[in-house]
Amino acid sequence: MGMNLLAQADMIATAGSNGVSVSKHESMTQRAYRIIRADIISGARPPGERLRIEMLKTIYDIGPTPLREALQKLSTEGLVLALEKRGFMVSPLDLDEFSDLNIARIEIEKVALTRSIALGDSQWESRVVAATYLMNKEDAALLASGNGVSDVWEAANAEFHATMIAACGSKWLLQMRDHLQDMCERYRRSSISQSIRKTGDGKRDVGKEHAAISNAVLARDAGLACQLTESHYMKTLDRLKRDLKMVTKPKP
Amino acid sequence: MGMNLLAQADMIATAGSNGVSVSKHESMTQRAYRIIRADIISGARPPGERLRIEMLKTIYDIGPTPLREALQKLSTEGLVLALEKRGFMVSPLDLDEFSDLNIARIEIEKVALTRSIALGDSQWESRVVAATYLMNKEDAALLASGNGVSDVWEAANAEFHATMIAACGSKWLLQMRDHLQDMCERYRRSSISQSIRKTGDGKRDVGKEHAAISNAVLARDAGLACQLTESHYMKTLDRLKRDLKMVTKPKP
DNA sequence: CTTTTAAATATTACCGATAAAAATAAGGAT
DNA sequence: ATCCTTATTTTTATCGGTAATATTTAAAAG
Structure with missing residues (x-):
C-alpha cells in the first residue's frame, strides 16, 4: 500500500x-x-x-x-x-561569487554553532571530545611531518567542524552548510594553492586554532566559539582569494 | 566565440x-x-x-x-x-520537518537582516521606506475590509520582507532564504488554515508589527529588528503548527 | 492465513528524428 | 584589399518513442 x-x-x-x-x-x-x-x-x-x-x-x-x-x-x-x-x-569561477559563497557559509556556520552550543546534550559533548581528540592527533602529525595535509587530516578536519554544529537541531541548516561548503571546495581545489597545501601554511598553527575552538565550544561560550571559527575560516579564505585572482575570469 | x-x-x-x-x-x-x-x-x-x-x-x-x-x-x-x-x-508533509524548515528560515533571515542593516546604503533605505509605505497601505486595506488577505497584500508582504534583507551582500544567502520560504509556503498552503486567512488572525495587528520592524530597521537597530521579525514569523508559525497536525501523516 | 507464482503495470535507459545554433564560406560594400 | 553581411553547411541539443527490466498487484496453492 x-x-x-x-x-x-x-x-x-x-x-x-x-x-x-x-x-x-x-x-x-x-x-x-x-x-x-x-x-x-x-x-x-x-x-x-x-x-x-x-x-x-x-x-x-x-x-x-x-x-x-x-x-x-x-x-x-x-x-x-x-x-x-x-x-x-x-559553472565558471568568479571571485565575487566566492566572497558571496563564503559569507553565506560562515554566517550559517555561526548560526548553527550557536544553536548547537545552546542545544547540545552530553552525548553531543562526548562526540565533540572524540572529534577533538582525533583532530589534535592529526594536527600533531601534520606539524611533525612537513608533508602538508593528507586525506586523513582532511577527513578529521571535516568531521571536527561537522561535529561542532551537529546539535543545531535543523537538518536543513546543516544541508545548506554542506552545499555551500561543496561549492567553496571547488574554488579551493581549482586554485593553484595546492602548493600552499604542500608547503604548509606559514607560521600558522592550525592545531592551536582547533583546540581553542573546541575549548570555547565545551565551555559553551557561543560568542567566542563563533569568533574563533570565523577567523579560522577567514585565514584560509584570504590566502585563497589572493591565489584565485589568477584562475578566475576577469570581470568585463 | x-x-x-x-x-x-x-x-x-x-x-x-x-x-x-x-x-x-x-x-x-x-x-x-x-x-x-x-x-x-x-x-x-x-x-x-x-x-x-x-x-x-x-x-x-x-x-x-x-x-x-x-x-x-x-x-x-x-x-x-x-x-x-x-x-x-x-514529498510528504512532516511536522518535524516543518519546524526544521522554519528554524533554518528564521535564522537565515535574521543573519541577512543584521547584515543588511549594517551594510545598507541610502538607496536601500529609500527602498525600505517605499516598501513600508505600500505595506502600510495594504495592511490598512486589509484591516478595513475584513475579507482576509488578498493577492496584492501577499505581494506587498513578500516585497516588504525581501527589501529588509536585500542589502545583506550575499546572493547565496538570499537564494537559500527564498528556497526555504518556498518550502514553508507549501506547508502553509496545504494547511486547512485557509480559514484563518479568511477570518483574519484574531486580535493580531499585523500592520503594527510591520511598522515596528520598519522602524527598527531604519533606526539601524539590528537586535530589535531581528527580535521583532522572529516573533512576527513565530506568530503565524504557531497557528500553522496547530492546524497542520491534521494534514500531516502521524509518526510511526 | 501465509506463501508462491504469474500477469500487468511502470520505470529506466537507449536510439533516432527534428530543430536550432555555430561554423564556415561566399558575396558585396566601403 | 579588408571588413562586414549573408547564405550554406555542419554540428549539436532537444525531445518523443520504444524495448528491456524491475516492481506491484492479484490470484492460486500449500
Whole structure:
C-alpha cells in the first residue's frame, strides 16, 4: 500500500557522506550525478568546460538520458550552467561569487554553532571530545611531518567542524552548510594553492586554532566559539582569494 | 566565440521572481519544472501523490524525457522524492520537518537582516521606506475590509520582507532564504488554515508589527529588528503548527 | 492465513528524428 | 584589399518513442 512505500523511501533517504545515497543497484542517473559532481568539485572537470553529451557518453559509458538528468540536477545546485539550446557547461569561477559563497557559509556556520552550543546534550559533548581528540592527533602529525595535509587530516578536519554544529537541531541548516561548503571546495581545489597545501601554511598553527575552538565550544561560550571559527575560516579564505585572482575570469 | 557564450549565459541567468528564467522559447524541461513546481507549492499536487510519467504526460502534454528531467531537478530541491525504480512522488508533509524548515528560515533571515542593516546604503533605505509605505497601505486595506488577505497584500508582504534583507551582500544567502520560504509556503498552503486567512488572525495587528520592524530597521537597530521579525514569523508559525497536525501523516 | 507464482503495470535507459545554433564560406560594400 | 553581411553547411541539443527490466498487484496453492 502507500505505507511501505514511505518506509522504503526513508531507507533510500538514508544518505552517505554528502546526501548521496549509495545503493547497490544505483540508477544510471544517480551514478552520473555522483561521479560528475565529484569530478567538478575536485577540478577534474575544469570551470567553464562545456559538457557535451556525446563526449560524456564515451567517457562515463552512460546513455544520454541519465546524463541529461544528472546535469539538470547539477544545474539546480549551481555547479553546472544549463544554456538554453546550447547544452551544459561547468559553472565558471568568479571571485565575487566566492566572497558571496563564503559569507553565506560562515554566517550559517555561526548560526548553527550557536544553536548547537545552546542545544547540545552530553552525548553531543562526548562526540565533540572524540572529534577533538582525533583532530589534535592529526594536527600533531601534520606539524611533525612537513608533508602538508593528507586525506586523513582532511577527513578529521571535516568531521571536527561537522561535529561542532551537529546539535543545531535543523537538518536543513546543516544541508545548506554542506552545499555551500561543496561549492567553496571547488574554488579551493581549482586554485593553484595546492602548493600552499604542500608547503604548509606559514607560521600558522592550525592545531592551536582547533583546540581553542573546541575549548570555547565545551565551555559553551557561543560568542567566542563563533569568533574563533570565523577567523579560522577567514585565514584560509584570504590566502585563497589572493591565489584565485589568477584562475578566475576577469570581470568585463 | 567562447566568450560570447559566457555573456549570453549571464543573460539567461538573469532570472525572474523565483530564480526561474522565463524565456520566450522556453525548453520543455524548464516548462515542466516551472509548472510542476508551482503546482506542488500551491498544493494542486498534494503531498504524497505519486507522479507517474504517463499521467503527467497527458496532463501537461509534455514528453517523458523533459518530465523526468524536471522531476529530478525538483528532487534535488526537496519538493519531490525520487524512489529508486519506483518513480517519483510529491514529498510528504512532516511536522518535524516543518519546524526544521522554519528554524533554518528564521535564522537565515535574521543573519541577512543584521547584515543588511549594517551594510545598507541610502538607496536601500529609500527602498525600505517605499516598501513600508505600500505595506502600510495594504495592511490598512486589509484591516478595513475584513475579507482576509488578498493577492496584492501577499505581494506587498513578500516585497516588504525581501527589501529588509536585500542589502545583506550575499546572493547565496538570499537564494537559500527564498528556497526555504518556498518550502514553508507549501506547508502553509496545504494547511486547512485557509480559514484563518479568511477570518483574519484574531486580535493580531499585523500592520503594527510591520511598522515596528520598519522602524527598527531604519533606526539601524539590528537586535530589535531581528527580535521583532522572529516573533512576527513565530506568530503565524504557531497557528500553522496547530492546524497542520491534521494534514500531516502521524509518526510511526 | 501465509506463501508462491504469474500477469500487468511502470520505470529506466537507449536510439533516432527534428530543430536550432555555430561554423564556415561566399558575396558585396566601403 | 579588408571588413562586414549573408547564405550554406555542419554540428549539436532537444525531445518523443520504444524495448528491456524491475516492481506491484492479484490470484492460486500449500
